[in-house]
Amino acid sequence: MKLDQPSPELRQDALRSRLERGSALSLATAAREFGVSTDSIRRDLKVLEEQGVARCIRGGALPVTRPVRPALERMAITDVLAERLAAAGLSLIEDGMVIALDGGSTVLALAQRLPSLPNGLVVTPAPAVALATLAAGIPTQLVGGRLSAAGAITVGPDTVAALSGITVDIAFLGVCGLEAGFGLSADDSDECHTKRAMIAASHRNVALAGAEKLGRRARHRVVTCDALDMLITDAKADATAPLASTGLEILNA
Numbered sequence: 001m002k003l004d005q006p007s008p009e010l011r012q013d014a015l016r017s018r019l020e021r022g023s024a025l026s027l028a029t030a031a032r033e034f035g036v037s038t039d040s041i042r043r044d045l046k047v048l049e050e051q052g053v054a055r056c057i058r059g060g061a062l063p064v065t066r067p068v069r070p071a072l073e074r075m076a077i078t079d080v081l082a083e084r085l086a087a088a089g090l091s092l093i094e095d096g097m098v099i100a101l102d103g104g105s106t107v108l109a110l111a112q113r114l115p116s117l118p119n120g121l122v123v124t125p126a127p128a129v130a131l132a133t134l135a136a137g138i139p140t141q142l143v144g145g146r147l148s149a150a151g152a153i154t155v156g157p158d159t160v161a162a163l164s165g166i167t168v169d170i171a172f173l174g175v176c177g178l179e180a181g182f183g184l185s186a187d188d189s190d191e192c193h194t195k196r197a198m199i200a201a202s203h204r205n206v207a208l209a210g211a212e213k214l215g216r217r218a219r220h221r222v223v224t225c226d227a228l229d230m231l232i233t234d235a236k237a238d239a240t241a242p243l244a245s246t247g248l249e250i251l252n253a
Contacts, residue, residue: 020216122140
């Protein structure tokens with residue numbers, strides 16, 4: 001063994017970090033990178049599989065993603081980061097706009113910070129968001145449908161049909177995962193359809209995501225990055241560079 005070869009523990013730490021970011025792993029690629037045999041990498045991946053962070057497949061391994069906590073749990077906690085991201089989003093909003101607001105704690109924080117917009121309209125599939133904008137004196141349209149426990153937004157064909165009949169100036173989207181090669185992703189497949197309908201209805205689409213969501217692939221792709229216009233985040237430039245290379249505008253909170 002070469003002296004500069006990393007130990008199995010160091011290799012596994014490096015591989016674990018990539019899996020936790022949502023990246024798939026190739027046996028051959030990892031073996032070349034670390035200067036070891038594919039059998040060594042295969043053993044590393046088996047260890048990671050036993051730890052619950054990898055699912056071994058022929059030729060490599062896939063990440064095991066863990067869904068985020070249900071929306072009602074997240075919304076019950078005061079989130080300083082969500083407040084920062086929401087504050088940055090306010091600069092994009094003007095009275096008279098039709099604004100689509102997704103669900104989730106960060107979008108709710110934005111809704112709670114909105115000033116009165118008497119000539120505007122908020123369209124949302126999230127009851128908590130609708131109550132917040134109604135309290136602010138903003139005309140509000142709650143889109144009906146079955147309520148999803150994961151994100152506390154409405155889902156199903158009625159929701160999608162209602163959103164497809166509205167022209168939106170700007171949409172603000174919650175994020176489970178956002179990765180340059182995979183795009184915007186969500187943990188719940190039904191919520192993907194609602195998010196896609198919001199994106200399709202809107203002239204400008206803005207994702208709100210903390211650094212921990214970037215580079216992560218949740219279970220289901222919503223859209224690729226070229227369907228989005230802006231990302232509001234607290235992440236550093238090295239983390240946002242791959243997303244910026246797709247054409248996504250980055251606004252730092």
